[in-house]
Amino acid sequence: MAKHQTPLLDQLETGPWPSFVSDIKQEAAHRAANPDGVDYQIPVDCPSDLLGVLELSFKDKETHWKHGGIVGVFGYGGGVIGRYCDQPEMFPGVAHFHTVRLAQPSGKYYTADYLRGIMDIWDLRGSGLTNMHGSTGDIVLLGTTTPQLEEIFFDVTHKMNTDLGGSGGNLRTPADCLGQSRCEFACYDTQDLCHTLTNDYQDELHRPAFPYKFKFKFDGCPNGCVASIARSDFSVIGTWKSDIRIDQDRVKAYVAGEFKPGGGSHAGRDWGKFDIVKEVVDRCPTGCMSYDGAKLSIDNANCTRCMHCINTMPAAVKIGEETGASILLGAKAPILDGAQMSSLLVPFVVVEKPYDEIKEVIENIWDWWMEEGKNRERVGETMKRLSFQKLLEVTNIKAMPQHVKEPRSNPYIFFKEEEVPGGFEHDEAAYRQRHMR
Known part of the structure; x- marks a missing residue:
């Protein structure tokens, strides 16, 4: 039987999509069935009490988490987000519920052995609950106690060759x-x-x-x-300088239906007979494309790199060869x-x-x-x-x-003295010489 009744949370399991509530319940049931499991270093009731405090928050329409203050590992100012419950007597399993951020590998490539190693550490020293990944990108380990922070840091750095991610007023994990x-x-x-x-x-x-x-x-x-354009302070977005490459024979093959648009995947859409004018040319945001029935043309000077033509016909239209980034x-x-x-x-x-x-x-x-x-x-x-x-x-x-983001709304332009050859005095003297008799 569940430790806490959660009628409000149960509603979150009724939709068509997987629910985090089900995941927490699964971990709570696992720990309840194996209370001595892996010699847990935090309360066995942690996942169960997490459900309880969340249910109470839904009922009261206010959070029951309070600011964690300064908590972390020695020598680091980031990587751990302190979290404490304001009802520790009611929910002792989450009296401490700190989050640990781990730096994810570039591209989020993992081996199964690596993930098992991280999970073994977290089953022992944390709640067993994770986010893969946080909005910044980190591996997010949800819920541990203050005494376990240094132990976790030692294990992930020495056993898994992994560092903490960023938190606070610093560079966040790229x-x-x-x-x-x-x-x-x-x-x-x-x-x-x-x-x-x-x-x-x-x-x-x-x-x-x-x-x-x-x-x-x-x-x-x-x-x-x-x-990156919406989620980062410093965005590096790949682009190209040279013309988009066009294989005219493959363009004809798309028009003839020999290639499926969208990279061979319908992605849930029935394209019907492919209409290159309707699906590509007319969708160009700057109108820089044309098709005369035999040849696809692009005015590259007006191309804004929207990628639509390339995404639709990747076998025929490719990025330019002189690449870099904005x-x-x-x-x-x-x-x-x-x-x-x-x-x-x-x-x-x-x-x-x-x-x-x-x-x-x-x-x-x-x-x-x-x-x-x-x-x-x-x-x-x-x-x-x-x-x-x-x-x-x-x-x-x-x-x-x-x-330029938008046209000027102010007709006046103010120059700095160093921007005027010879300075303001020289400029005024020249003006007087030209216009005053």
Whole structure:
């Protein structure tokens, strides 16, 4: 019999999708049936009491978790999120329920042995409950007690060669798509860049010194499989400079029905007879494509890299050969000033080891943000408050048309003295000489 009655939570199991409630119940039943299981180092009732406190929160319409304060492992300022229940007498199994974040491997590639090793540690020293993965990307281990934190840290670092992820006002664990390991659209090696910057910026990851969190995410192409443009302060999105490559014979094969659109998968959609004008040409957001019945043409100067034509006909239309990435800055969730997407900062950069050009942009941004950012202000909010022009100045990037978000609403342009050849006095004297008799 269940330790706590959970009629409200039970409703979450009635829908068509798998429920986290079922997962917690499964772990609670396992521990109840094997109370001495693996010599548990935290209360056996932890999963059961987690269900109980969540049911109470639903009933009371308020949380029963309180802020965890400062809790972590020696020498690290991040990686552990403290969590305590405000009803410890009623739910002793979750009086402590700290979350531990582990850095995920680039591309989230695992071996079965690795996952078993992590789970063995967590079954022994935690609740057995995990998130795979958190929104940042970490392996999230949900629920342990303060005395177990150093033990967990020792085990994951020494046995699994794995480090803690980021939390607090620091660099969060960088995340990337599968990149060139699996994807023909990838314009650069996302895994290598992600792994390199994770290693190079360990101090920024584990010892909080920023006004607030800072996230790297690396998308190999504009499809954005890790949604970096919406979910990261610093987005690196693969792109290309040269023309899109077109195999006209294969275009004809798509039109004739010899190739299935969408990469061979209908993805739940019945395309019917493929209409290239309807499905590709007319869907181009800039209208830069045309098809005359025999040849597909693209005005590459007006292509915005939306990827639709490439996704629809991947055998016939491919990314250009001169590849690199765009760097964007400032995406965030709606905490202080509303949600915002990242803004284009560097239209094109070649992504090659040792990535010095990218690191220079990163470090210039950090120097400025740490000096000018307010407490708990994301870099996108600092950028919005102090202007995109200021960001261009501190990163030594010249303004260009790609930076324009919308037409000017103010007709006045103010120059700085150093921007006027000879200075303001020289300019005024020249004006008087030209216009005053």
